[in-house]
Amino acid sequence: MQIDINNLCFAYMHKLVINNLSFSLSRGDFLVIRGKNGSGKSTLVKCLLGINPVKNGMIFFDHEDIVGFKKWTIMGYVPQKFEDFNYEYPITVKEFLSVSRLRQTKDSHVLKLLDKMGILEIQNDNINSLSGGQLQRVFIVRAMLNNPRLLILDEPTASIDKKNVLYFRETVNQLHEEGVTVILISHDESLANLNYTHVLSMSSDFSFSFQSRENAELTPGVNE
């Protein structure tokens, strides 16, 4: 999916977080967003997802204005925090994924994704009995479930161990190869094994740099 962001500004109450941000991604691009805590990475993707209402600036998906945009099911999203998720009521991983499924998504597809993320054996476990890393992988599977055209992942591997991060990166690369546009917020120093094509570095003073991977690798210090 093609994404165009023009002069985006966003503020919480009176706290300005994003000021005049513009960039474009083409179908199948893979963007990594970097930046210190509080630099506005999560805020930016929430604007893209229509969770933060955009009042200043414009966002287009395949030339369609985000204002009035309805086809949200073509997006998959792993939030950084699950603020309003209820973890107390019993529901198994399988049940949880099955209620998140669109009609056209097949069961076999769900099982395949569980297997790829290495959590097939916990499919009948209760969501509330999972470890943090297992839970995070369940949410990653949920975001990929309905064959999204745009996948937005906000620090999805923060509590996942090395081996499983590798599985995750392989899966994301594969989706990217299949033409899915990917936006990944990452704190990880190393971007090894990620086939990203662009880097957006954000900082708290509202400055940002949007570069292709080749340019980003030439510019020293941009990955900090």
Next chain:
Amino acid sequence: MFLSFFSDLFNQDFMLRALIAGILLGIIAPLIGSIVVIRRLSFIADTLGHFSLVGISISFFLTYTFGWTVFSLRPQYLAIVFSVIGGLLIELFRRYYRNYKEIAMAIVISLGAAASAIFFSLSKKTGSLYNYLFGSILTVTDYYVVLIAITSLVVFLLFGLFGRQIISVSFEETNAKFFGINLGVFQLVFIIVLSVVVSILLESVGVLLSSAMMIIPIAAAMKIGWSYRSTTIIAILFSELSVFLGLWIAYSFNIPSGAAIVSVNIIILVIVSVIKRIMIKRTLKKTPEIANFDVGE
């Protein structure tokens, strides 16, 4: 005593009506209750009960002052209307006081309690208040049974057609739209259905106990359920058990049905909790190496 209860159950019309009403309520109350619990809205049912009571008190008031007997013959009409109004008010206040959602309930519940007290006393009907506070399933009419049947049908249809979406959005609202769910529509439909169910429960279980009927079976089932499906099925079984036993107790000892049913519900909850405790202790004894650690439930 038990025998005469059973023969009456099928020979007496009023018992048959109570039985049918009880069986249907025993299913839809925990079904709706599970969603109420997941969405952490347990106080909402209480609030709505108070608001449907306003409808009933106004029905009596209209009959008393204007002689419009249709309302006192069918107090369910206004009970449902007012319950839905209460539900919409809560939804409105909840959006207004986003971070203090319980304020919404407090406002609506006190409004409901005050208004119904005023109208009951204006219509000199404070005596019948007791029935609506604790319910009387043994005196329900044919009309009421039809009303319950229709409501149950609507609830079953909603769960049958949209069960997946209902469960998904209940667990987490923010991301609902990525799974093709319209959050606003869901909230509206849910609050209306809940309002109707509560106002229906009013007559047989009573204002003060209708939320208990929805929530306590779920609370007990959550302790032993291993999935959403099993928890819901166990809750319905518990709920039906308490309807049967409660009906028998209400009939035999002439106790308000709501009180009897909810008491059985609570006894079930206690028994389940105790058994679960004992089971956990047992497993700990079998594995002494972890016996010294505290084990959560």
